[in-house]
Amino acid sequence: MTMTTVAEIFETMEYGPAPESDKEALAWLAKHERVFGHFIDGTWTEPGTVFDVINPATSAVIARVTDGTKTDVDAAVAAARAALPAWKALTPHARARHIYAIARGVQKHSRLLAVLESMDNGKSIRETRDIDIPLVARHFYHHAGWAQLIESEFPGYEAIGVVGQIIPWNFPLLMLAWKIAPALAGGNTIVLKPAEFTPLTALAFAEIVQEAGLPAGVINIVNGHGETGAAIVNHPDVDKIAFTGSTEVGRIIRKATAGSGKKLSLELGGKSPFIVYDDADLDSVVEGVVDAIWFNQGQVCCAGSRLLVQEGVADRLVQKLRARMEKLRLGSPLDKAVDMGAIVAPVQLERIRELVQQGVTEGATMWQPSWACPTEGCFYPPTLFTDVQPSSTIAQVEIFGPVLVTMTFRTPEESVAIANNTPYGLAASVWTESINLALDIAPKIKAGVVWINSTNLFDAAAGFGGYRESGFGREGGREGMYEYVKREVRRGKRDGGTSKRAVPTRNTQRASLPSIDRTPKLFIGGKQARPDSGYTRRVYSPSGELVGEAPEGNRKDVRNAVEAAHAAAGKWARSTGHNRAQILYYIAENLSVRAEELASRIDAMTGGGLRRARQEVDASVSRLFTYAAWADKYDGAVHSVPIRGVAIAMNEPIGVMGLACPDELPLLGMISLVAPAIAAGNTTIVVPSEAHPLAATDFYGVLETSDLPDGVVNIVTGDKNALAKVLAEHDAVDAVWYFGAREGVTMVELASASNMKRTWASWHDRDWLDANDGEGREFLRAATHVKNIWVPYGE
């Protein structure tokens, strides 16, 4: 009995301590003597050089974990590689059973995992018990289903191979599940590195995997710091890297893997808007804010950290928020009655303090509740900033702490402008009782997830991931599965022409009259434009005859083309699929009228023969028909998520795309990129075949007669790699496709790190004439990203 008597509490009606027992977790740690090696090839390695694992709520060292070396990573990758053939060869049903067993194992040990996670990370036991761990189990159940259905639902796709996965400390086990479950379902084997602050639940998970009888080497867990992660990222025998963490590290990984051929998915930072309109249920908004920014102490990549409020209700909402903040309880994470636990580590706490101080220095008004924050351990109180402008540092940078900044807006249009005024694009919340407003705003926000009248809802069935510098790739749902499979490529003969093909000498006799000079130009904003450089380059046939001249585009031409593409982007993205189909059909029609002319031109440039050139033109017409057909059929999905409501997965255009076309098949190669891009609603800057650019300059004549809005397709001829580099570096270009030499691929992937634009760059042979290789969903997926809009309903 404490000194507090029942009679006293009867008067005060205070809350008392409600500790969750850590007995079982301590026993588990003791069983391992609190020292851990890695989990490689189904067994535990001997501990090597270890680092401390600290409970941030108490600052106590609770375990020591081995710091992974390059040798450790080599061993783990070798184990994963060795396990791959047998794992891939298992029947889908067998893999489904394994994943199901993991889900059951997680549930059986759910409380141990919840307590361990809380001790390791500092998050409250309520969250680990009610949110993290149930979502972990859910993720494995859901993906046991994908494993079962993989052959029927992903025909023509196969496992990528050995995947390296690097996860953050804010949701240690949940992020592990998001990474491992789809990788297993896809038939891949895994090397995973947990965050150095929070390695423990991954190790407990490894035990579950052992108990569940997963074949050795399918999952390998190597702990360590950044260098360990770098060893995974740079390992030559890793086929894919999946990373969740800061944009800063994501950028390093993007550069490190450039040109390596590794598939990449990145889930990075955010500064997500939480938008409140004046007809919202403000009391519910307040609870939404609690779930947005004080969930997990605000250490959430998709935290609604920018509160945007319609001006007329801003004061009222802020007052309600302050009243609510007074009621939040912060304390021991293992207390069952706290709302907020500890910040993960002193370094993070220091960063929060510094940014808050900077906010104050820059003139914003800071408010914190009157109750005292614990001074022992790593705690930071919920913090609300008002008088913040979009130009404030705290309105721009990700704080990754319990700090909310408030800004106001006047109109829905302005709310969208402020919401999108960020390099990030991970998530957004939209609060209004008007369905018209909600469903109008959701597509306008540049974010991979939009929650209507809700926030921080997650489910394995709905994809999660970002736009812009919040990364690319999705986790969850069908869209997430595509990150862990690749199209099976039939290794056969190539059928495309190349510039190096030897050609027969042809009759080059001209008509007796001199021909009228044709001066191809660049095509920018619907107008023919002379190149800024004032230069042209001569285009020769393989046998050395002059075929014509093409303008020499430079960076300023690219700049102009990007501006034209931006000017056209909004309207084109909003145009209907039917409208885009009509235009694509019309382009095809007009191309077919000029088929013979184009075929002659192609033949003259490539020397591949008229028959082959005609075949290319015919295939181009057909390809345009393909994407005209797709334009109103590339539907999204309605995901089955466990709420009363729907999660609408919309395929949205990425925006402004740079397309560096293959050198071979100068017309078909270009149309194979342009058609899916514009069918999906993107606007484009096309860098045509450098060797054979005149098919493209002829083609703009087709475009000019086809009702295509100005700026949707812009064509800049010239030095392909130089122009592609300008596009890849351009911060206002949202995606770049590059088909060409490996050095160009490397260059594009490196340069794309500037704004973390999506890239699709390949040096592999592709049979553009083949319908499997040259067109279809693969192209449309690369031309879109999936936005999941969660719409809870019920009156």
Add this chain to the structure above:
Amino acid sequence: MTAKPNLESIPRGAAPATRESASRPTLVPPTRPLPDDHVERNPGTPLDLDFVRSIRVNRSAVERRSATIPTRRTVKKEWQAAWLLRAITLIDLTTLSGDDTPGNVRRLCAKARHPLRDDVAESLGVGELGIKVGAVCVYHSLVKTAVAALDGSGIPVAAVSTGFPAGLSPIKQRIEEIHASVADGAKEIDIVITRAHVLTGNYEALYDEVRRFREACGDAHMKAILATGELATLGNVARASMVAMQAGADFIKTSTGKEGVNATIPFGLVMDRMIREYFEQTGYAVGFKPAGGIRTAKTALEFLFLMKEELGDRWLKPDLFRFGASSLLTDIERQLEHFTTGRYAAAHRHPMP
């Protein structure tokens, strides 16, 4: 907006000045601190239809918040015991059955005076506190019996009234029923509203009805039963709550106990938010009474968490919070005995109400 014919009947002295309907009320701190014992009665305000119709309730969001109230808070050991003791003092110990007789009502009143076994109270160290329930709640015909049985206890008798539970008898009889119960000694009157007024959006009629009930109650405190389970939407619950308070309700109460769905946390959350809104607008504190379906100590604690979180500690006292319940008391006794002995308790070892 149409004229407000009811304004004439407002007791002008106590009601705050009419607001300009164009401007939304702003949050103002209450003009006076709430007294520890008995809050000043809510005199009501003019009907503010613009405000009532501007109320928005998002059901899914309310349900999400409701789902975490029991998971974000808990009390253990001494704290749980103390909170359950407090819960006893908040119970309107109720019998509302067709077969009620003076005999079972007297038995209920005896339990109301002495809700806890002496040995349990002594073990908890609260023998001195004189724990007793908040009120006894009966039909009109048993008010006299209950008043006599509770004589000298200080426990008020509450009467359900106005054609309980459906409230569809003629208005004249409903008002007479209030007068009769007050005359028989009821200190609290639980009235039922006409659900049709809410379902048809006729808030003027609802306001008028409740206003007249309030006048009929005189010095007796009035609890307005909204029958939330029959109001179709949470938005309707919120609007009915606000109109009832503007019409002068001392308490708003969820249910008669006869609807298909009775006291739930989402109903409680929506009604609490309206009480807070009204308090912030007027400075008058209105009480809340969930009733129907509250049978376990655990559920009772959840409602206490709701009150503490949404309205504050002041709403954990009997002048601003009551449970309408009957079997709840026995479950609380069992939990308290378990706390004192460490053994799980049996219902039959506690005197039945």
